[in-house]
Amino acid sequence: VSTATSIAQKKFDNCIMNASGVWCYDEKELLEVDKSKAASFVTKSGTLQARKGNPKPRYFETNFGSINSMGLPNQGLEYYLDFVQKIQQQNPNKTYFVSCTGFNVQEDVLLLEKVENSGFKGIVELNLSCPNVPGKPQTGYDFETVDMILKTVFENYEGLLGVKLPPYFDIVHFDQMAKILNKYPLTYVNSVNSIGNGLYIDDAQEKVVIKPKNGFGGIGGDYIKPTALANVHAFYQRLDPKIQIIGTGGIKTGRDVFEHILCGASMVQVGTALMKEGPGVFERLTHELEMIMQSKGYEKLDDFKGKLKYIE
């Protein structure tokens, strides 16, 4: 069996990689993912200037997932572009992802100009869904702004571009977002980012567990898998087939990978489980997926991708 996949005709020998924000802050972490069984890596979302992020503790693991309010700590987009250019020379046949996010459309355009000027030939992920910058609303929930950003961005940018979206919870929102996304030459849509502004409590201390935003933070892990699968499948049902889907959210076993692909994902990304287990998680997940495929007689992803059955 083969767990190989492709995004925009770029071939990957596996369909599992890291989610932006996890194990991708600096060269050390990115090299560890690059050396693992992961198909590729995506960097932490780079901003125009490097950022320290929110005060700690800003990440907390629970039995069922995680809560975070990191506040976009990153080395700045140019750091990630320089690093990927360097590593690309060593692995010319590998396609890498660089994530970026601006605080307004002017910044988004500037970031993508920096990407084009750097000669980066991989895939850009525009993060429209960071839930943890105090005072900034989730761009992904402001449909007019998403439309305006994509219109403006695609007036200038000619490279491969995907968008990272927050989770939606209303069928009409899937319809409205898909209508907007279908207007643009997007390479992929990545669903989902964390479920924003959850709250986890330490009962013994009767206290929150992260410092920023009085304990409110993005939720990941087991808690969000049903929402992630629904978003992957809703967009798979609605988007032009030229726009592929990356599935993120609640992946910690080969079964979770299988389900995301059954819902229509061409690639899956791992966040919380990677944070808990480290880059060895990619070998385990790949093996578990291969076992499932073997038991079902599937040889490649296309044998079951998007083929979720409904009840007649």
Ligand SMILES: O=C(O)c1[nH]c(=O)[nH]c(=O)c1Cl
């Ligand atoms: O607080 C963060 O850095 C963060 N945390 C998330 O859960 N998703 C994001 O996109 C970002 Cl940018």
